[in-house]
Structure formats: structure tokens, C-alpha cells
Amino acid sequence: MEYRDYYKIMGVDRKATQDEIKRSYRKLARKYHPDVSKEKDAEERFKELGEAYAVLKDPESRAAYDELGSNWKAGKDFQPPPDWGAGFEFSGSGFGGDADGRYSDFFESLFGQHARAQGGAARSRQFRSRGDDHHARVLVDLEDAYRGATRAINLRVPMLDENGHVSTRERTLNVKIPKGIRAGQRIRLSGQGSPGYGGGESGDLFLEVAFRQHPRYTVDERDVFMTLPVTPWEATLGATIKVPTPSGAVDLKVPSGSKQGSKLRLKGRGIPSDPPGDFIVELAIALPPAKSDKEKDAYRKMQQAFDFNPRTHLGA
Amino acid sequence: MPREVISGTVLDERVTLSVVDICQACGCREEWVLELVDHGVLEPGGSRRDDWRFGVESITRVITARRLHRDLGVNVEGIALTLELLDEVNALRTRIERLSPEED
Numbered sequence: 001m002e003y004r005d006y007y008k009i010m011g012v013d014r015k016a017t018q019d020e021i022k023r024s025y026r027k028l029a030r031k032y033h034p035d036v037s038k039e040k041d042a043e044e045r046f047k048e049l050g051e052a053y054a055v056l057k058d059p060e061s062r063a064a065y066d067e068l069g070s071n072w073k074a075g076k077d078f079q080p081p082p083d084w085g086a087g088f089e090f091s092g093s094g095f096g097g098d099a100d101g102r103y104s105d106f107f108e109s110l111f112g113q114h115a116r117a118q119g120g121a122a123r124s125r126q127f128r129s130r131g132d133d134h135h136a137r138v139l140v141d142l143e144d145a146y147r148g149a150t151r152a153i154n155l156r157v158p159m160l161d162e163n164g165h166v167s168t169r170e171r172t173l174n175v176k177i178p179k180g181i182r183a184g185q186r187i188r189l190s191g192q193g194s195p196g197y198g199g200g201e202s203g204d205l206f207l208e209v210a211f212r213q214h215p216r217y218t219v220d221e222r223d224v225f226m227t228l229p230v231t232p233w234e235a236t237l238g239a240t241i242k243v244p245t246p247s248g249a250v251d252l253k254v255p256s257g258s259k260q261g262s263k264l265r266l267k268g269r270g271i272p273s274d275p276p277g278d279f280i281v282e283l284a285i286a287l288p289p290a291k292s293d294k295e296k297d298a299y300r301k302m303q304q305a306f307d308f309n310p311r312t313h314l315g316a
Numbered sequence: 317m318p319r320e321v322i323s324g325t326v327l328d329e330r331v332t333l334s335v336v337d338i339c340q341a342c343g344c345r346e347e348w349v350l351e352l353v354d355h356g357v358l359e360p361g362g363s364r365r366d367d368w369r370f371g372v373e374s375i376t377r378v379i380t381a382r383r384l385h386r387d388l389g390v391n392v393e394g395i396a397l398t399l400e401l402l403d404e405v406n407a408l409r410t411r412i413e414r415l416s417p418e419e420d
Contacts, residue, residue, distance in 0.1 A: 029388055035380045036402065038409070050387075133341045135379065150321050176323040186372060187324040206341060206375065207324065218414045225414050273328075 131194035131203035222277025
């Protein structure tokens with residue numbers, strides 16, 4: 001198990017006041033909140049931050065954490081000292097926020113029992129009721145939306161045992177990703193949420209679908225976009241060009257007189273939902289480099305043939 | 317390790333949800349949904365509360381709203397503003413991505 005430096009995560013000195021810790025937490029929480037932030041590791045950072053704050057905001061648990069000493073480095077292999085925490089009293093208002101089994105092993109080994117002791121009693125229910133619904137995100141490839149696929153999804157599920165203790169369990173579900181799925185849609189898996197209480201039925205699991213970034217295509221709702229490089233003569237004179245779409249290559253007719261940024265729409269070749277989206281090609285004119293004399297000559301001929309000044313609108 | 321393949325139901329825009337469905341799906345109380353409707357964060361179809369029908373995207377909004385409230389202490393006015401700005405930011409991000417797909 002690795003040691004976690006909660007002060008470093010919180011960006012404060014070990015001698016920081018409780019107010020400084022609170023201010024730093026609020027600032028970082030806004031920065032890394034997964035709903036707001038687009039930092040790559042926002043979710044991980046936010047979880048870390050929540051854990052660090054859960055310990056440091058409470059003077060009792062902070063003092064107990066400090067007792068481990070300042071010689072530990074983050075990531076160093078860690079075992080809690082056998083007498084750790086003795087003599088500290090945990091009144092435990094500290095761990096209400098997020099003690100659903102998502103904290104690190106490091107946290108669990110130090111504070112887990114205290115957190116559970118407080119969370120447990122309130123959660124046990126005597127009456128019969130339906131289990132909670134759960135949510136998870138699933139990343140699929142754009143190609144999956146064209147063909148349909150089966151994806152294995154790993155979930156960490158918090159479980160309550162009969163004593164009210166929380167622990168997490170890994171489970172893998174093989175889920176069918178239907179053809180025509182779009183980013184942001186949800187797939188409801190009946191009965192795959194939390195088990196019901198007192199014989200009630202299980203909740204559902206909602207999978208929110210997102211596409212992995214594609215090196216070639218971008219997606220907006222049902223429509224799929226691609227930038228297609230073309231030569232100046234293909235754009236000007238017109239051409240038939242083979243274009244790779246996720247559903248296979250098609251012959252695209254580029255009309256004569258096409259311009260940089262012209263959009264060509266292939267109807268119904270976007271995501272095959274009902275109704276299907278379109279595949280939209282945006283032309284990008286590539287300028288041929290002139291290295292040989294023959295190539296340079298071709299440019300000189302163009303210079304002579306055209307009375308072309310692309311800067312007339314600048315008025316200079 | 318289970319090898320059985322599970323099929324679910326895709327919730328597309330033809331599916332609508334009642335207040336009770338939303339509360340069950342998001343694990344929240346009806347009052348919270350009412351407050352979000354009052355502030356225009358959610359816009360259900362139907363005139364009376366009993367006939368309200370919510371689009372599926374409401375699930376995302378309710379869950380995000382709850383996290384903003386719980387994690388950052390944002391009140392409902394602040395949530396409404398944040399969600400509108402997030403919609404705008406996301407629309408802009410999609411456009412930027414399309415204009416320069418090679419960049420991250």
C-alpha cells in the first residue's frame with residue numbers, strides 16, 4: 001500500500017491553518033470537479049482531494065494523520081504502525097461525505113473502520129424497498145455504433161454486509177452495445193443496480209455511452225465529420241475520390257469549383273440510428289510542394305495564366 | 317467471471333420519464349426535482365405535476381446538479397447558471413474539435 005501525502009494533494013504546508021485548508025480545498029474542488037473540469041485526470045484528482053480533505057478538515061483525524069510523521073514520501077510503501085490511532089478519539093463528523101468505498105487502501109487502513117462505524121447504522125433498512133439505481137460510463141468506438149458490439153465493463157460496486165459494513169466488489173458485465181447508439185445516450189440494464197431491501201426488487205444500472213476519440217472522425221449527435229485533403233485541381237476541375245467512411249469506402253463526387261472548407265454531405269452514412277445521421281466531408285485544399293524544376297515551372301505557368309490577387313479586399 | 321451477454325434498453329428521445337422515474341434513477345427526492353423545475357433547470361412536458369414527462373437528458377442534469385450542490389455547495393440559482401454555461405462550453409468544445417481534430 002502506498003503512502004498518501006494529503007498536504008501535498010491539498011497544496012498546503014503541514015503547518016497550514018484549518019481555514020487555509022478549507023480555502024485550498026474549495027479552490028481545487030472547483031478546478032477539478034469532474035462535471036466542470038476538462039483536465040485529463042480530473043476525476044482521479046477530485047477523488048484524491050475529497051479523501052485528503054476528509055482527513056485534514058477534521059482536527060482529530062488530522063492530528064492522527066500527522067502522528068505518522070513527516071518523513072513519509074507519497075507513493076512510498078506504507079504499513080500503519082501497530083499502535084497508530086491509539087489515544088485519539090474520533091467524533092467522526094468527518095467522514096459523512098463520501099464513505100461509499102471509493103477511498104484509497106491507504107485511507108481505509110487508517111480511517112476505514114471509523115468511517116464505517118458511523119455510516120453503517122443509518123444505512124440499514126428494515127422495510128421493503130427497491131434497490132438504488134446505479135450509473136456508469138462506458139467508452140465505445142465509433143465503429144461499434146455502426147456495427148453493434150459487445151463490451152466488457154468493469155464496475156466497482158459498494159456492498160453492504162449484514163453488519164452494515166461497506167466494502168467494494170469488482171464485477172464484470174458483458175453488455176451489448178446496439179447498432180445506432182449515440183454519445184450521451186443511456187442504456188438501461190434492468191435489475192443490475194443495487195439489490196432491493198427486505199425482498200424488494202433490484203435497482204437498474206444506467207450506462208452512459210461516450211465515444212473514444214477517433215483519429216479520423218468527429219461526431220456531433222448523429223452526424224459524423226471528416227476532413228478530406230484534396231489537390232487544387234481536384235477541387236477546381238472536379239473529381240471522384242475514394243473516401244473511407246466507418247461503414248466502408250465510398251466514391252465521393254467532388255463537384256468542379258469546390259473551395260477550401262466546402263462541405264459535402266453523404267446522406268444516411270452517419271450513425272445508423274433511426275433516422276440515420278449524415279457523413280459530412282469538409283474539403284481541405286493541399287498545396288503541392290514544388291521541388292523539381294518541372295514543378296516550379298508549373299507554378300510559373302500558373303502565375304502567367306492567372307490574373308489573381310487574393311489580397312484585393314485588404315486595399316493595400 | 318460471467319460470460320453471459322446482457323442486453324439493455326436504449327433510452328432515446330422517444331422515451332420520457334415521470335417525476336417518480338427521475339427520483340428513482342437519480343436517487344433524489346421529489347422536492348429537489350421540483351426545485352430544479354422551478355428554476356428552469358428541467359423543462360418537463362405536461363401541465364400538471366402528475367403528468368410531467370421528462371426527457372432522458374434530465375437524468376444527466378439532475379445528477380450533475382446534485383454533485384455541484386454536494387461537492388461545491390452551489391445553490392439552485394448557481395446550478396442553473398453553471399449548467400447553462402457548461403452547455404455552451406461543451407457546444408464550443410465540439411466545434412473546436414471539429415475545426416482542429418488533430419489537436420487534443
